[in-house]
Amino acid sequence: MALLSVENLVTRYSTEMGDVKAVDDISFKVRQGEIFGLAGESGCGKSTAMLSVINLLPSNGRIVSGSIKFHEYDLATIGKEALRDEIWWNRVSIVFQAAMNALNPVLSVGSQIVEPIMLHDTVTKQEAEERVKELFELVGIDSMRINDYPHEFSGGMRQRAMIAMALACNPELIILDEPTTALDVIVQGEVLELIKDLQERLNLSVLLVTHDLSVIAETCDTTGIMYAGKLVESADTRTIFKEPRHPYTQGLIGAFLSLTGEWKRVEGIPGNPPNLLNPPPGCKFNPRCPYAKERCLQEEPESVEIGEGHSVACHFVDEVYEKVYGSE
DSSP: OEEEEEEEEEEEEEETTEEEEEEEEEEEEEETTOEEEEEOSTTSSHHHHHHHHTTOOOTTEEEEEEEEEETTEETTTSOHHHIIIIIBTTTEEEEOTTGGGGSOTTSOHHHHHHHHHHHHSOOOHHHHHHHHHHHHHHTTOOGGGGGOOGGGSOHHHHHHHHHHHHTTTOOSEEEEESTTTTOOHHHHHHHHHHHHHHHHHHTOEEEEEESOHHHHHHHOSEEEEEETTEEEEEEEHHHHHHSOOSHHHHHHHHTSOOSSSSOOOOOOOOSOOOOTTSOOSSOTTTTTOTTOOHHHHHOOOOOEEEETTEEEOOTTHHHHHHHHHOOO
16 A cells, blocks of 8 residues: 555756756655665756655745645645644654754754654653653664764764654654765665664655665665656566666666676766756657667657556667567
């Protein structure tokens, strides 16, 4: 069952040079108890999609069309007051990129988590502090550290504290934006293990946004690949890695160094992502696609389901499959 259902979402940023087409008609679902990953190059629109989901866009951003269904709510049209009172923290929470650096250095870490609990729940300060101690233990921090300050925490501990803060009001959906940024590889592994553990123990739904395919492979049940504001492929994560069907997804996987299997040269994707102020006509990937034809230059492909839960936006998905994998 889908907890979050995004349908035909279009988001724009207004600039002096024109409208930036940051998110262009994307649809996806996050099921109950699932980790859904949004991946792609920097500037592909994944963070804008995330901000649109919680209706927290900057002042020059706007949702042009589409719906974001969460239970009985449409988060694309709900007012800010209702978001504050009924959605943010209580039902949906977020851990922003490099959020561990957002902790106030002159306040104890525990007090910064007590604040949202008291703001959104009818509890005493003592009850809120007990809740914070439980959250600390839940994310692997000694509850005796509740009165410590941010500078007394390591980077990994601060990130765990931010995850504890996101869990403070028992939300159903947590959004994680690049949760392993600025962490060393050992701590990254620990944080990812924590995310998986919390998702399984609490039956959480998670929307995880990252450019790092190793994070996707390690944590996500389902993955959507974004390019130039479009969702070009969506499937269960195993299928994305084992049998990617969109040329862009294939390029991403091909640029990902594997530690197992036959040795092969890592190949990048030639060219650069398009300018979203003036993207190319037709398929947005056509200037970089090795399989592009005349139709790709003129007609934008629709996303079609080629298997159960597997959607691809490509005019020549079957032909590309035969060239890459051989005939079926």
